[in-house]
Amino acid sequence: MATITEVAKLAGVSVKTVSRVMNNYEHISPKTRKKVEDAIQELSYAPSSIARQLRMGDSLSIGMIYGDPSSGYQSRLNHAVLKACSDARRYLAVELFDEKNMDWQKQVEDFLDRTKVTNMILVPPMCDSTDLHELLTRRQVNFVLISPSRAIAGASSIAMDDRRASREMINHFIELGHIRIGHISGHPDHVATLLRRQGYEEALHRAGIPLRDEYLESGRFRFRNALECADRMLQLDERPTAILAANDEMAAAVVMTANRLGIRVPEDLSVAGFDDTPIAKTIWPELTTVAQPFEDIAKAAVESMRTMKRTGLSVSETLILEHEVVIRASTGPAPE
Amino acid sequence: MATITEVAKLAGVSVKTVSRVMNNYEHISPKTRKKVEDAIQELSYAPSSIARQLRMGDSLSIGMIYGDPSSGYQSRLNHAVLKACSDARRYLAVELFDEKNMDWQKQVEDFLDRTKVTNMILVPPMCDSTDLHELLTRRQVNFVLISPSRAIAGASSIAMDDRRASREMINHFIELGHIRIGHISGHPDHVATLLRRQGYEEALHRAGIPLRDEYLESGRFRFRNALECADRMLQLDERPTAILAANDEMAAAVVMTANRLGIRVPEDLSVAGFDDTPIAKTIWPELTTVAQPFEDIAKAAVESMRTMKRTGLSVSETLILEHEVVIRASTGPAPE
DNA sequence: TTGTATGCGTTATCAA
DNA sequence: TTGATAACGCATACAA
DSSP: OOOHHHHHHHHTSOHHHHHHHHTTOSSOOHHHHHHHHHHHHHHTOOOOHHHHHHHHTOOOEEEEEESOTTSHHHHHHHHHHHHHHHHTTOEEEEEEOOTTOTTHHHHHHHHHHHHOOSEEEEOTTGGGOHHHHHHHHHTTOEEEEESOSSOOTTSEEEEEOHHHHHHHHHHHHHHTTOOSEEEEEOOTTSHHHHHHHHHHHHHHHHTTOOOOGGGEEEOTTOHHHHHHHHHHHHTSTTOOSEEEESSHHHHHHHHHHHHHTTOOTTTTOEEEEEEOOTHHHHSSSOOEEEEOOHHHHHHHHHHHHHHHHHHSSOOOOEEEEOOEEEOOTTOOOOOO | OOOHHHHHHHHTSOHHHHHHHHTTOSSOOHHHHHHHHHHHHHHTOOOOHHHHHHHHTSOSEEEEEESOTTSHHHHHHHHHHHHHHHHTTOEEEEEEOOTTOTTHHHHHHHHHHHHOOOEEEEOTTGGGOHHHHHHHHHTTOEEEEESOSSOOTTSEEEEEOHHHHHHHHHHHHHHTTOOSEEEEEOOTTSHHHHHHHHHHHHHHHHTTOOOOGGGEEEOTTOHHHHHHHHHHHHTSTTOOSEEEESSHHHHHHHHHHHHHTTOOTTTTOEEEEEEOOHHHHHSSSOOEEEEOOHHHHHHHHHHHHHHHHHHSSOOOOEEEEOOEEEOOTTOOOOOO
16 A cells, blocks of 8 residues: 555655645646656555544544434444445444433543544434534534434434325325225334324325224334234224334234234235335235335435535535335235 | 543653553553553543554454345344444444355455455355455455354354254253254354254254154244244144244244234243344244344454454454343243 | 655554 | 653645
């Protein structure tokens, strides 16, 4: 691996001159520039980002803290962010974060001290903590929000349109002839929960289908809770013929409960999930679900760090990325 | 942000001594160590990884390539490795890897060029590819093997004792009075598959229980395949009263199939899995399983990078870490 | 327009 | 067991 010194020697100039060429300085004679560029080519020289970081005093690391690593959502997001960092030649520093820990502020401070990151990615539900925003601002850490409940000044937000996605999925049910449509919603701390439920209600409303209380349950994003929700809903005298769960884990729970009760999926019951996490293609039948654009989200998040760095001041744009409704085997025409 | 020099000044020692304390060198007096640690505490000093990288001439990044990111095994391993890297102040660069891609060698080369990593963690099943070993050796990349089929010269291996774990789980069944015990094994490309099956057979053999062909199925680690395996096994005239699956996903499939067939778990059928991945505590009843020591494995893997660096030549020790048989609700006394 | 010398924060060499 | 000092690769103040 060639260094700037070797390039300088080969080109017969000083390191400073090479540095000038690399950084596009103005006052430099075309002849020397040519010499230097040839040498760079010859040695296939690429500056060491490490040395540059040390000299310039900034870090290429991006920080991320998250709560529940076992959720399919976080697992997929993790992977996407890691990949995006690799591609952008940046590094990821992560911290497992206990939301219930009273001393979480200290944990964040420690994390910042240890990693010296000046850019962070915030994921739900912590991305909505005003206290966290204040702490990071005080420490002069830039941050980008993934799927926050609302945009805030001084930080970009990246999300998908949960409400629309939910509507689209319900419309899919309706097109298949379903009328009795249930919904198992997520954890109240996540905005996605609210948005997805609103989408469900809107779609029914627009189709002129009245809402029924017994068709709406809260499963808090958990498989376990959803088992009970599904059990209640499927034991109703007039049970729904289609259920949209607010994430794939809960949709899997619905399928499992249906199996137990002898209700066939998708013949007797259509089931759809959200996120397109690993479990969606694991179970049988494979889940119809809303594919969250994880890769795009991660890429945009990492990208936005670069923008902030370059412009010097943080923008606060909100980026809405496109999801995809993925039809698989768990949904079908309404029975009868 | 405090630097090592300030810590040295406050502690009244040289910077080298502080460095020694930070890196856990051996020959250092307890008194000096204490002084230094106090100073570190006082200034809440954290070393600059940038400077370290520059000095050490080696990127602090560790590379990892893996195939199926959706498996619970890989997901948990990922997280553990990420955490271990954070703790060791290193970074993780990952690459999603398509094993079936004919051009995989090029993909690896690109990854190495892009990330400039000189240390890699290899996971099953790629960790057994001789071609990959040769490629990395040629590129002078150190690597450590996680659960390889056999140790190789020039690289450390880290694993758990799959065979013993499997025996222990079968013994648990036997102690509960089970005689008709089935096994759904994993993917033939993974050694763990063989070892776990051997453990199953050994334990039965030692207990004097004859093997029965119809109690052994291959589910290739996939939920989907295991559904069919479980269906066949549970429809037998004399069906097993206990089933050990070679991973948790397949165990979940067994539970699901049992539900569908009206067989109660654990009253009529005991089910155990392997790995203790998220799904184990997700489903109901919670799975009895073998907890793979993910955190220890990841820590040892990252640690071994440091050893290699320090000693200059790569060791090739094999480390066997302790698993744990976790009894949960999916196993119980044999029926009748 | 170009070159020299210094420092960023570490770790390593070698001597004490 | 400890310390003084060099060196990692780059950018820049200052000098020429």
